[in-house]
Amino acid sequence: xxxxxxxxxxxxxxxxxxxxxxxxxxxxxxxxxxxxxxxxxxxxxxxxxxxxxxxxxxxxxxxxxxxxxxxxxxxxxxxxxxxxxxxxxxxxxxxxxxxxxxxxxxxxxxxxxxxxxxxxxxxxxxxxxxxxxxxxxxxxxxxxxxxxxxxxxxxxxxxxxxxxxxxxxxxxxxxxxxxxxxxxxxxxxxxxxxxxxxxxxxxxxxxxxxxxx
Numbered sequence: 001x002x003x004x005x006x007x008x009x010x011x012x013x014x015x016x017x018x019x020x021x022x023x024x025x026x027x028x029x030x031x032x033x034x035x036x037x038x039x040x041x042x043x044x045x046x047x048x049x050x051x052x053x054x055x056x057x058x059x060x061x062x063x064x065x066x067x068x069x070x071x072x073x074x075x076x077x078x079x080x081x082x083x084x085x086x087x088x089x090x091x092x093x094x095x096x097x098x099x100x101x102x103x104x105x106x107x108x109x110x111x112x113x114x115x116x117x118x119x120x121x122x123x124x125x126x127x128x129x130x131x132x133x134x135x136x137x138x139x140x141x142x143x144x145x146x147x148x149x150x151x152x153x154x155x156x157x158x159x160x161x162x163x164x165x166x167x168x169x170x171x172x173x174x175x176x177x178x179x180x181x182x183x184x185x186x187x188x189x190x191x192x193x194x195x196x197x198x199x200x201x202x203x204x205x206x207x208x209x210x211x212x213x
Contacts, residue, residue: 003028005072006048006056008035008207010118012110012168014055015201017072020163021057022204023197024080032206036118069167070098073160083160093154097161105139108132109168113175117209133176140182147184151191158195166192170200173209 005021007014007030021028033039033054040052049056049067057072058065066072077084085091112132115124143165146153153161169177169189179186192198202208 002060004031004058004060005029005205006031006033006045006058007054007205008033009202009205010171010207010209011035011054011205012106012113012171012201013053013069014205015170016069016106016164016167017055017057017076018201018204019167019198020073020076020083020160022199023158023163023195024076024082025197026076026080030205034207036212070102070164073098073164077160083158083163085154085159090154090159094159094161097153098164100142101161101164101167105136105143105165106167108136108139109175109177112136113168113171113173116175117173129176136176140177140185144182144184147188151188158192162188162192 003021003026005014005018005028007018009015018028018030033045035054039045040049040054046052048058048065051067053067055069055072056065056067057075059075066075073083085094112129115129115132152158153165166189168175169179169185170193179189
């Protein structure tokens with residue numbers, strides 16, 4: 001099986017897909033996308049993904065291309081049979097958390113992190129950043145409360161729900177998240193990082209801010 005993941009290290013959404021592929025034990029290769037150089041806007045990349053986004057998974061064995069991190073996570077589960085719930089109810093609960101993350105956590109964390117770190121300092125909109133950080137605090141509180149009485153979001157082992165919701169929380173760049181403020185999230189992130197096969201996003205995928213300094 002040959003799986004290629006178009007990605008770059010700074011993308012939390014790509015990290016969700018890459019970490020799922022890695023922890024599922026699948027044979028995959030990262031393909032670096034120069035997002036900051038405008039590659040996702042190029043005709044060649046748009047031929048792969050008309051949405052102009054990473055991640056993109058290409059399964060060359062089955063001539064199949066898939067975009068959006070949650071869909072790629074689901075495909076990795078389909079191929080490997082790992083990181084999934086044992087019952088239909090558990091699988092729906094996993095899907096519920098993935099959808100929640102996409103809407104309430106990752107979308108806002110990704111934007112806030114970008115505005116605070118990857119825009120020139122004089123172009124960073126302070127009011128927008130403050131507003132987004134307020135919304136993120138609400139999401140962190142929801143996640144922290146969910147983890148107060150259990151080790152994993154669904155069931156008794158790591159699933160794609162956990163991988164989706166941690167997607168941006170391992171990044172070192174500041175965006176208003178401090179692990180020490182959220183003890184249950186902090187303990188959960190430690191459990192994830194202690195999972196065999198786990199890698200930091202800058203170790204798992206090519207591309208990091210250091211490459212552009």
